[in-house]
Amino acid sequence: MSDRLHYEAGFHVSWERFHRDARSLAARLHGPGQPEWKAVVAITRGGMVPGCIIARELGLRVVETISVASYAHKDQGALQLLKAPDAALMGDGSGILVVDDLVDTGRTLAFIRERYPKAHLAVVYAKPQGAALADTYIAEVAQDSWIYLPWDMGLVYVDPLTRKGNSE
Numbered sequence: 233m234s235d236r237l238h239y240e241a242g243f244h245v246s247w248e249r250f251h252r253d254a255r256s257l258a259a260r261l262h263g264p265g266q267p268e269w270k271a272v273v274a275i276t277r278g279g280m281v282p283g284c285i286i287a288r289e290l291g292l293r294v295v296e297t298i299s300v301a302s303y304a305h306k307d308q309g310a311l312q313l314l315k316a317p318d319a320a321l322m323g324d325g326s327g328i329l330v331v332d333d334l335v336d337t338g339r340t341l342a343f344i345r346e347r348y349p350k351a352h353l354a355v356v357y358a359k360p361q362g363a364a365l366a367d368t369y370i371a372e373v374a375q376d377s378w379i380y381l382p383w384d385m386g387l388v389y390v391d392p393l394t395r396k397g398n399s400e
């Protein structure tokens with residue numbers, strides 16, 4: 233049995249931490265040796281948050297989206313492209329920064345890589361199973377740890393460890 237408290241299970245990321253980590257990702261993609269990026273392409277929906285932060289840091293005004301959905305009930309989780317980015321902009325992906333919040337199994341990034349082999353795939357968090365598919369990431373998170381992103385959470389009351397000291 234785990235000795236973790238129920239609210240500690242997983243990796244809970246605050247807005248501040250996410251902003252800091254996304255900025256660190258931008259910093260890694262900037263400077264000597266890095267290409268002149270043409271555009272940021274965010275993988276919806278989670279990639280739009282770091283995509284915005286990175287576009288701001290790198291001074292990129294061209295921001296596109298790619299939308300991929302998983303139909304687990306239909307075809308063993310086959311991925312389907314719901315919305316493609318502009319084909320003329322994308323080409324084979326050269327100079328394109330594709331951004332997502334995280335890579336887990338790697339299925340999403342593998343899908344993107346197949347279509348845009350020259351794109352740079354950047355994510356904030358990576359789990360070991362999919363990490364090799366990302367060209368750049370900031371932090372590795374255990375495979376069995378669920379990453380709770382700030383837009384999926386809210387402030388909630390947490391019980392103290394003991395009722396001792398409470399009147400009743």
Ligand SMILES: O=P(O)(O)OC[C@H]1O[C@H](OP(=O)(O)OP(=O)(O)O)[C@H](O)[C@@H]1O
Nearest residue numbers: 276277278334335336337338339340362
């Ligand atoms: O490496 P994988 O196993 O493919 O998982 C990673 C993807 O899963 C999540 O997106 P999700 O499809 O849940 O959609 P969302 O971004 O709209 O929340 C996450 O934002 C990544 O895009």
Ligand code: HPA
Nearest residue numbers: 334336377378379380381
């Ligand atoms: O750990 C995760 N957190 C949030 N979304 C996800 N999608 C795949 N894995 C994760």
Ligand SMILES: [Mg+2]
Nearest residue numbers: 276277278279
């Ligand atoms: Mg996503």
